[in-house]
Amino acid sequence: MLSREDVLARLADDMATLFETPREKVVPEARLAEDLDLDSIDAVDLVVKLRQMTGRRIKPEDYKTVRTVGDVIDRVMDLLAENETGTP
Numbered sequence: 001m002l003s004r005e006d007v008l009a010r011l012a013d014d015m016a017t018l019f020e021t022p023r024e025k026v027v028p029e030a031r032l033a034e035d036l037d038l039d040s041i042d043a044v045d046l047v048v049k050l051r052q053m054t055g056r057r058i059k060p061e062d063y064k065t066v067r068t069v070g071d072v073i074d075r076v077m078d079l080l081a082e083n084e085t086g087t088p
Contacts, residue, residue: 015036
């Protein structure tokens with residue numbers, strides 16, 4: 001399973017590619033909208049990337065509470081843990 005640091009590194013790479021976000025700005029405390037200028041369309045693109053990373057569909061209600069990069073990492077870790085345990 002990926003570590004939190006691995007997820008952060010992949011997230012930074014994906015955000016740099018998708019949104020031209022400087023990698024050094026992608027830190028756990030960074031707010032997606034306020035600090036990284038992501039809008040709702042960007043969020044959809046990010047969810048698609050997260051699905052590729054985890055192999056799982058992210059439920060809209062799980063993503064509604066995501067505000068920071070740390071929140072994204074938490075959701076990814078939850079999905080990866082579900083993959084390990086085989087829970088839906």
